[in-house]
Amino acid sequence: MALKKTELLNIFKVIPFDLLELKGIGTVIKMDAYSAFDFSAITGANYLVEPIGVTMKGRNETFIHRAVFQEGSYIYSPGLFERNINRSLSEGNSADKLLRLYPDVFSGDKYILINEISTGSNSNIDINVYNEIEKHGFNPKNFILYKLFESGQSQESIYEYFTSLFYIKKGYIVENQTPWFQQNYLYKGERLNGGIPDFSAFKTDIINPLREFSILSSNEGILINKIPVIKNFRTIKKKTNFTVSKVNYDLIIGEVKSDNSSIDQAIRQMNKYSNVELANKIYSIIPNCKNNGSENFGEFYLDQNILKINESKKSLTVNSVSQQIDRDWINVNVKLNLLGNANFNLLMQYLINKYGLTKDEIKSFHLIDFAMNISIPDIIKII
Amino acid sequence: MAYTSDTRIKNILKDIHIEVIKELSKIGLGDNLTLRVFDESSEDGRLFTNGGLTFKDPNTNAVLGSNDAGWIYNGNPLVIVEGTFGTERGQFGDGQLNRFSHSTGVALNGFIGVTFVPMHGESYSKSGTNQTNVDSKIKIKPAKIHKGFLTGAIAISEKEKGWFLVIDAYAPEVLCKLIIESVKEKEGIKNELQKTIDDIISVMKFHLGSSKYGARSIQLITNLYDSGGKRISSRSRMYTQNYAALTTSTKRDGHGMLGKNLVEIYSGPKSSNYYAIFIRLRKNEIKLLSQRNSKEFQYIFNHPKVNVKCFDDLKFNDPKLKIALEGIVSVNIFQNRQNDLIKAIQTAFNNGEIQII
Structure with a gap:
């Protein structure tokens, strides 16, 4: 089911987002900067802050795999924080750096422009669109270009985005292209294969301090990609009279396909995810699939442009020990992301003091260890 | 993510x-x-x-x-x-x-x-x-x-x-x-x-550094002979994949194979012919692979500088070595290493005890 532009616009209209007609440009979706960030980070859509286009996708990489599937080991990759040629820790995609490089990302309303790319055409049209927008008297820096392929390719990320909106409203932290595991995981005597779940939504007890310090608003959740840059959108400050609530570990996984014809593949993949007994719930996210035929997995689907949910008939078996390990890993991951808000030089000073090393001797693994052992309130002090 | x-x-x-x-x-x-x-x-x-x-x-x-x-x-x-x-x-x-x-x-x-x-x-x-x-x-x-x-x-x-x-x-x-x-x-x-x-x-x-290409390899052949005793190559390689390895996990094995071929074609002595010898494949399997729509196989099998040979193109002085190699045709070498045998075959190639017919 390859979405057409008009269909996609209708879905945005129902959410609701405002649609505007801009002379010479056409219909655009208006979003504030806070909302637009999620759209770019999930779908890869380019901000036209430069003619070449710049995306917020892929800028907060921390862990590639989940520790629970790696005998508890933390499998890290530079991305959010970088390293230099001597393997010393360096600033990567911190809040300060992104604000310095691309200030227009973090303020002002943004207009999402959907361009349909016909089959066989090249999609590197950003410069052309940039020039076209300028020609019509608009500032390209206020625009985000979303490429909608006629073939239907790359549309899965749109459904990841809509599902993210759903769970953010319910107070979850959400993530697309979820760290999992790829090769063999020995579980209950069986070698299991993994994958990369398209979508996840999760809660742990870390939600409490995130709310206490206004990183999360009272009721809403957040896209994990936004945590490292949250100070560019709102003031981080301690709430007075904050009440801690009980938050149990909850992990939801989604497998996205753009059409019902891929349901068998989706079921196979969801079975793999359920075999490891980690997620509390697993859903297929397929726009034209109201019933995936499995009692174990629920469904997200589109019904008259609205994203709807069906719960599964059966509950999944979960392994509480695995969930405990995963909870700890999630919390470290969130703290690493939050450290993206810190002034990098100041963060380095903390690391130098803690490990008794020089700047050049501080490596990525010191940062991970630091994140494992620091609390959210102490991170806030650094920020 | x-x-x-x-x-x-x-x-x-x-x-x-x-x-x-x-x-x-x-x-x-x-x-x-x-x-x-x-x-x-x-x-x-x-x-x-x-x-x-x-x-x-x-x-x-x-x-x-x-x-x-x-x-x-x-x-x-x-x-x-x-x-x-x-x-x-x-x-x-x-x-x-x-x-x-x-x-x-x-x-x-x-x-x-x-x-x-x-x-x-x-x-x-x-x-x-x-x-x-x-x-x-x-x-x-x-x-x-x-x-x-x-x-x-x-x-x-x-x-x-x-x-x-x-x-x-x-x-x-x-x-x-x-x-x-x-x-x-x-x-x-x-x-x-x-x-x-x-x-x-x-x-x-x-x-x-001072690294010498293939110094630790047990598959690189530095002296390859024909059945007349003539040295026909100073840089060739024996490939140990069987048909299953190349067709069920083609993407990984094919890419690596292509890379190795390219490295060895261009870095080898200019005067030397290059032989890619698939010691666990037979002629009919080579034919099937050459017909697959995979750019890796197409490249290797059609490159003018690559001579593709297989088990059927080999003459063994030691019949026991031939039998031992036939015995591992179906073995998953990734899970069940056969390094001693592979090393023995490499030595046999280099000593002229296995020749190209």
């Missing part, structure tokens, strides 16, 4: 482009320079002439691997880049050769091909080593750039029309400089392009 390193690479290359344009603008240049990069990697696979980032081998017309981004000057390739963080994502050995064909295609066509990769990566792995004064859950396995990769790249740069350069992904300023000097050279103004290239190759040679 757990994207492939494509997204990160493309973000970095776009940032480099912004920096390059800024620097060129200071000297009134940059108008003729564009960056060709796609958000999704499927378009990388189109031929350059069709708007993509892929090149054909001019010797065989076979399509080689695609690239991640290309700087283009007046519509022509200037610097074409294939990026990977494989050395930080568990690619410790021959897996790195999977990407060798990508920059090869660029260089064979006379342009500057760059593989942008951490020369000294740190992969985090459950089987890695604990680091001092940090939690025991943090374990690291270093992965250095494959010396065969560097050997092949240097050989291609020395022998072919273009350049195959390997630049550390954590030295983006080097790539920046290469592009800037390339533009200046095209504009006909004073430039340091050759010095920049020479410096990059010096660094490649530094990382290569």
Whole structure:
């Protein structure tokens, strides 16, 4: 089911987002900067802050795999924080750096422009669109270009985005292209294969301090990609009279396909995810699939442009020990992301003091260890 | 999130482009320079002439691997880049050769091909080593750039029309400089392009060190003889994959095989013929593979410099060795190593006790 532009616009209209007609440009979706960030980070859509286009996708990489599937080991990759040629820790995609490089990302309303790319055409049209927008008297820096392929390719990320909106409203932290595991995981005597779940939504007890310090608003959740840059959108400050609530570990996984014809593949993949007994719930996210035929997995689907949910008939078996390990890993991951808000030089000073090393001797693994052992309130002090 | 390193690479290359344009603008240049990069990697696979980032081998017309981004000057390739963080994502050995064909295609066509990769990566792995004064859950396995990769790249740069350069992904300023000097050279103004290239190759040679290609290999053959006792090659390789390994996990094995072939064709003695000997395949299997629509097999089986041989093309002086090899045809060598036997076969080739019929 390859979405057409008009269909996609209708879905945005129902959410609701405002649609505007801009002379010479056409219909655009208006979003504030806070909302637009999620759209770019999930779908890869380019901000036209430069003619070449710049995306917020892929800028907060921390862990590639989940520790629970790696005998508890933390499998890290530079991305959010970088390293230099001597393997010393360096600033990567911190809040300060992104604000310095691309200030227009973090303020002002943004207009999402959907361009349909016909089959066989090249999609590197950003410069052309940039020039076209300028020609019509608009500032390209206020625009985000979303490429909608006629073939239907790359549309899965749109459904990841809509599902993210759903769970953010319910107070979850959400993530697309979820760290999992790829090769063999020995579980209950069986070698299991993994994958990369398209979508996840999760809660742990870390939600409490995130709310206490206004990183999360009272009721809403957040896209994990936004945590490292949250100070560019709102003031981080301690709430007075904050009440801690009980938050149990909850992990939801989604497998996205753009059409019902891929349901068998989706079921196979969801079975793999359920075999490891980690997620509390697993859903297929397929726009034209109201019933995936499995009692174990629920469904997200589109019904008259609205994203709807069906719960599964059966509950999944979960392994509480695995969930405990995963909870700890999630919390470290969130703290690493939050450290993206810190002034990098100041963060380095903390690391130098803690490990008794020089700047050049501080490596990525010191940062991970630091994140494992620091609390959210102490991170806030650094920020 | 757990994207492939494509997204990160493309973000970095776009940032480099912004920096390059800024620097060129200071000297009134940059108008003729564009960056060709796609958000999704499927378009990388189109031929350059069709708007993509892929090149054909001019010797065989076979399509080689695609690239991640290309700087283009007046519509022509200037610097074409294939990026990977494989050395930080568990690619410790021959897996790195999977990407060798990508920059090869660029260089064979006379342009500057760059593989942008951490020369000294740190992969985090459950089987890695604990680091001092940090939690025991943090374990690291270093992965250095494959010396065969560097050997092949240097050989291609020395022998072919273009350049195959390997630049550390954590030295983006080097790539920046290469592009800037390339533009200046095209504009006909004073430039340091050759010095920049020479410096990059010096660094490649530094990382290569005094390493001798294939010194520890148990599959490389340095003396290959025909049944008349004549030495027919001083650089060949025996491949140990059986038919199942090449057809059920083709993507991985095919890419690595292609990479190895390319490295060895170009880095071997110019005077030597190159034989790719599939010791666990029979003639009918070779025929089936040559008919598969896989660019790796098409390349190897049709390359004018590659002589493909198999078990049926071998004459054994020692019948026991032949029987032993026949006995492991169905074995999964990845799970059940046969190193002693493979080593014995290598020795037999080098001593002329196994010959090509």
